[in-house]
Amino acid sequence: MAETRKTKLLIIGSGPAGYTAGVYASRAMLDPILVQGIEPGGQLTTTTEVENWPGDTEVQGPDLMVRMQDHARAMGTEIIGDIITDLDLSSRPFHAKGDSGTTYVADAVVLATGARAKWLGLDSEEKFKGFGVSACATCDGFFYRGQEIVVIGGGNTAVEEALFLTNFASKVTLVHRRDELRAEKILIDRLQKNPKIEPLWFHEMVEVYGTDAPLGVEGIKVKHTKTGEITDIPAKGVFVAIGHAPANELVKDTLETHMGGYVVTKPDSTETSVPGVFAAGDLTDHKYRQAVTSAGMGCMAALEAERFLAEHCEDGDEISATPQLEGTD
The missing domain is CATH 3.50.50.60 (FAD/NAD(P)-binding domain)
Incomplete structure (x- = not known):
């Protein structure tokens, strides 16, 4: 009833x-x-x-x-x-x-x-959510002090998070599937002037890998969008910033x-x-x-x-x- x-x-x-x-x-x-x-x-x-x-x-x-x-x-x-x-x-x-x-x-x-948060839909991304994979830099960036981390995306969200994360990380790799950011010009200018940020153009993340006991990220695999070549990027944190x-x-x-x-x-x-x-x-x-x-x-x-x-x-x-x-x- x-x-x-x-x-x-x-x-x-x-x-x-x-x-x-x-x-x-x-x-x-x-x-x-x-x-x-x-x-x-x-x-x-x-x-x-x-x-x-x-x-x-x-x-x-x-x-x-x-x-x-x-x-x-x-x-x-x-x-x-x-x-x-x-x-x-x-x-x-x-x-x-x-x-x-x-x-x-x-x-x-x-x-x-x-x-x-929008996600890429990868099984490995789901596995490490909350254990190295995040969609909120202001929430979790503090935990990666002195570490190398990766940001996925090319819009305002990605650039803002990459810039914020430089307050903690030793290096931030920004992975973008194109060679041009969709962010506001002022944000792009700040990113280009920041020595801690290294853009990686024409690449997309295809896998997150790490340890199981304890659960934690060790790096990601990215694929070149033109050649298909797979590359490993060591990282302790992965921030998916696609909106x-x-x-x-x-x-x-x-x-x-x-x-x-x-x-x-x-x-x-x-x-x-x-x-x-x-x-x-x-x-x-x-x-x-x-x-x-x-x-x-x-x-x-x-x-x-x-x-x-x-x-x-x-x-x-x-x-x-x-x-x-x-x-x-």
């Missing part, structure tokens, strides 16, 4: 933005429902040591997300392990359908579905987006183009993409949702703040 769950506030996504929204919404007595999505905990679950979370000199990414989940639940957030497959924002209350068959009905929605894709599948046709699909919010706000729908975290943030900024936006979204719901209490179409169950055929 399919179920219909009703709540004042539905939070979609379970990274720092989603869990923080849950904490603040619960404190506002909104009794929110949070649907975790396909990757409970978000991108931090694929990170090992986190050293830039305030209050923790060092914490494991998965452990941090478990703590956030426990905090949100302790405050009163109902956390459900489901995946939203369809979201109807055409009228309030909003309707979301879960992969489980459950329909969620809410008077306000916080979208915290995040963004996903990020916001997880906007639910709203790309209903909410205003920009910058390659990131959800547009009003200035200094998490309000989207649909009243009652708020976006927080990497789904809307194409600039910072940090856990701490995502958490901050989750707080903003919950507070704005609380104000929105209070202002619409006289509309006569609000639903109970207490989650309910309805059985349907």
Whole structure:
């Protein structure tokens, strides 16, 4: 029997933005429902040591997300392990359908579905994710002090990460399948002037190799795009920097987006183009993409949702703040 769950506030996504929204919404007595999505905990679950979370000199990414989940639940957030497959924002209350068959009905929605780093899709790349292969230089660059590392890509993301990584690495090899970067000229100028960066043109990564016990990267194999020749490049870290894709599948046709699909919010706000729908975290943030900024936006979204719901209490179409169950055929 399919179920219909009703709540004042539905939070979609379970990274720092989603869990923080849950904490603040619960404190506002909104009794929110949070649907975790396909990757409970978000991108931090694929990170090992986190050293830039305030209050923790060092914490494991998965452990941090478990703590956030426990905090949100302790405050009163109902956390459900489901995946939203369809979201109807055409009228309030909003309707979301879960992969489980459950329909969620809410008077306000916080979208915290995040963004996903683009990957090359190599089996060896997957094997070493979090153990030498990363998609976030600001997250993991610190661990490669004095080491030789590799950056894959040729756009703004790749050049920015290569430049940032020179603060730690002894050498950064930038691997690009063409002989011309797609980055902004000012970034290219900085890269060309940096003695630690060595571009490798007309090459693409075909394999990451390393040790199994302990798991760790020792280098990569690259193929020349014109001759097919294979070359080994020793490296302790591999940063795949071919961009990020916001997880906007639910709203790309209903909410205003920009910058390659990131959800547009009003200035200094998490309000989207649909009243009652708020976006927080990497789904809307194409600039910072940090856990701490995502958490901050989750707080903003919950507070704005609380104000929105209070202002619409006289509309006569609000639903109970207490989650309910309805059985349907």
